[in-house]
Amino acid sequence: MKKTFVLIVLFILPLVAYLFFASGVNNFGRLPILTEQVQDLTDIDPEVSLQDKITILGFLGKDADLRKGNAFNLNQKIYKRFYEFHDFQLVMVMPYGTEEVVEDIKQELNQLTDASNWIFIYADDSEIERIFSSLKTDISLNNEMxxxxxxxxxxxxNLRGRKEDEDVGTKYGFNTNSVAELNNKMEDDVKIILAEYRLALKKNNAERSN
Structure with a gap:
C-alpha cells in the first residue's frame, strides 16, 4: 500500500496537475475582446502605434499634477513587472499644455525604474475624445480630459477586459486609484494576455520547424 501511495504521489498527481493547468490555459487563458479596432494613435504621433503592441492606455488629463499618485500606483504595480516584455508599452494620451507636468512625472518615474516604455503623446481635446470614444466603454472622461x-x-x-467580473459585470478598465484592483485584477489580466501571445509564438515557431 505504501509503495502504491508513493507512486501515486510521484507520478499520478503531477500528471493530473499538468492536465488541469493545461486545460486552464486553453479554456480560461484568454481575455475577452470587448471592443474591436480601437482608434490608432498614429494620427497624433506617427511614431506611436497601438498596432502590434500590447498597450496599457491611459488618459491623465489636464490636472495630471493631481494624478501623479495614479501614475506611481500604475508604475509600481503593473509597469515594473512587465515593461521588459517584448512589444509591451504604456501610453498616456495627454492634453496640450501638460508638457511641463509630464516632464516632472517622467523624472520622478525614472527615479523608481527604467521609464523608457512610459510614452506620453499630446493631442487637443477633440482628438482625445475621439480616441477615448473608440474604446466604447461605460466610463467617461472628466472635464479635464x-x-x-x-x-x-x-x-x-482590440480592447481586452472581463465580461463576468464579480464586482461590475463587464469590466472595461482598471482604476489606478485602487492598489488592490491593480494587484488583484489588472496584474492577472496582463499576465493572461502576455501568456496568450507567448503560447501563440511558440505554436508558430513549432509549425515552422515541422
Whole structure:
C-alpha cells in the first residue's frame, strides 16, 4: 500500500496537475475582446502605434499634477513587472499644455525604474475624445480630459477586459486609484494576455520547424 501511495504521489498527481493547468490555459487563458479596432494613435504621433503592441492606455488629463499618485500606483504595480516584455508599452494620451507636468512625472518615474516604455503623446481635446470614444466603454472622461482608469489593448487594437467580473459585470478598465484592483485584477489580466501571445509564438515557431 505504501509503495502504491508513493507512486501515486510521484507520478499520478503531477500528471493530473499538468492536465488541469493545461486545460486552464486553453479554456480560461484568454481575455475577452470587448471592443474591436480601437482608434490608432498614429494620427497624433506617427511614431506611436497601438498596432502590434500590447498597450496599457491611459488618459491623465489636464490636472495630471493631481494624478501623479495614479501614475506611481500604475508604475509600481503593473509597469515594473512587465515593461521588459517584448512589444509591451504604456501610453498616456495627454492634453496640450501638460508638457511641463509630464516632464516632472517622467523624472520622478525614472527615479523608481527604467521609464523608457512610459510614452506620453499630446493631442487637443477633440482628438482625445475621439480616441477615448473608440474604446466604447461605460466610463467617461472628466472635464479635464482625464480618467483614473487605464485599458488593455492587444496587438490587433482590440480592447481586452472581463465580461463576468464579480464586482461590475463587464469590466472595461482598471482604476489606478485602487492598489488592490491593480494587484488583484489588472496584474492577472496582463499576465493572461502576455501568456496568450507567448503560447501563440511558440505554436508558430513549432509549425515552422515541422
Amino acid at each position: 482625464g480618467t483614473p482608469y487605464v485599458f488593455i489593448v492587444d496587438k490587433d487594437r
